[in-house]
Amino acid sequence: MNEALTLRCRAAFARKLVAVVLLGYMSIAVPVFLITEGSNEGIIETLLGGCLYLVILGAAIGNAFGLRCKMILDDGGVTFVESASEIRLAWTDITAIEVSGDSHTWEVEVRTATGDHRPSALKCLRWFGQPKSLRQTVETLERHRRAASA
Template sequence: MNEPLTLRCRAAFARKLAAVVLLGYFSIAVPVYLVLNGNDEGIIETLLGGCLYLVIAAAAIGNAFGLRCKMILDDEGVTFVQSAGEIRLAWNEITAIEVGGDSHTWEVEVRTATANHRPSALKCLRWFGKPKSLRQAVETLERYRAAAH
C-alpha cells in the first residue's frame, strides 16, 4: 500500500493567494479611508462604505479558507479538500476527468455516474494558457485512476 499523496495545483493556489492579498489590502484601505475622510462625507456615504468594507472582508475570509484546498490521492480514491468540506471519490466511481471551464477560468471536471464535480483545488485563471501545474495534476489523477483499474 502506498502512502497518500497530497497535491496542490500551484496555479490555483496562487490565484487564491493573490485574491487574499488584494482583498486584505482593501479590507485595510477602506476603513482607513472612512476614518480619514469620513467627516467630509455624509452619513449615507459612510454607511455604504461600511457595507463595502463588510463585503470585502467577507470575500477575503472566504478566499483565505480556499487556501486549504488540495487533493489527497491514495490507492482507493481521491479526496478533494474544499474551502468548507471534502469530496471523497473512489477510483471506480470516476468515469472521466476533463479540463474545461468558462471564458475566465480553467476548471477540471471530475465526472461520476451520478454527478459532475468541479473541485476548487483545480480552478485556475485563464490568462496565459493552460497552467503546467494544472496539466500535471490531471495527469497524476489519471495515472492513479489507471493504476487502480
C-alpha cells in the same frame, strides 16, 4: 501506491493567494479611507462604505479558507479538500477527468455516475494558456485512476 499523496495545483493556489492579498489590502484601505475622509462625506456614503468593507472582509476570509484546498490521493480514491468540506471519490466511481472552463478560468471536471464535480482546488485563471501545474495535476489524477482500474 502505499501511502497517501497530497497535491496542490500551484496555479490554483496562486489564484487564491493573490485574491487573499488584494482583498486583505482592500479590507485595510477601505476603513482607513472611511476614517480619514468619512467625516467629509454624508452618513449614507459612510454607511455604504461600511457595507462595502464588510463584503470585502467576508470575501477575504472566504478566500483565506480556500487556501486549504488540496487533493489527497491514495489506493482507494481521491479526496478533494475544499474550503469548508471534503469530497471523497473512489477511483472506480470516476468515469472521466476533463479540463474545461469559461472565458476567464480553467476548471477540472471530475465526472462520476452520480454527477459532475468541479473542485475549487483545481480552478485556475485563464491568463496565457493552460497552466503547466494544472496539466500535471490532471495527468497525475488520470494515471492513478488508470492504475486503480487495472
